Amino acid sequence: GENVEQHPSTLSVQEGDSAVIKCTYSDSASNYFPWYKQELGKRPQLIIDIRSNVGEKKDQRIAVTLNKTAKHFSLHITETQPEDSAVYFCAASISGSARQLTFGSGTQLTVLP
């Protein structure tokens, strides 16, 4: 089955700096890659996703890049703010839809004011 690895497990940045979280996946058939943000004790919230037919997607301060050849994808957050502090999970799907997701281990992002 699919295996998703995520790095780093913890990341601290100064407010205003950029944060990058990286994930790799094992199954070349995966074609959907969402990123979720989870605050303590709350549900994961989808923040951005990308499908394998594009290499990059951007939404304001958040961007995701995908390298299908290398089987890795990354989350980029620019101009970080304290409210960006949370756990971020990457995920991959082999079914072509959002349904059967395999999650990475998570990254605890702390934005220092």
Next chain:
Amino acid sequence: GAVVSQHPSRVICKSGTSVKIECRSLDFQATTMFWYRQFPKQSLMLMATSNEGSKATYEQGVEKDKFLINHASLTLSTLTVTSAHPEDSSFYICSASPPNSPLHFGNGTRLTVT
């Protein structure tokens, strides 16, 4: 957007008792729902796929007789933790999505077994 509602948000039960958790899709029909478990500071692990009108599909290592899943309608799936033990204490989250849409999660249920 799609809304998934989960109840209860917190439950404390005694060892040996059973607990039922409900997951509802409020504004769409879901033939499939997913149940995840999340231990503290860990990732979400898929437990089972709930299929409306048929048996659930369980992931390897998940006991189907302990985690009973019922998906009797297109908007409701239930997870019953039977004969709960302290090691079952965890955060249980359901998820679902309309066709060709991103996955949305319920609020989660914090289960504590004493």
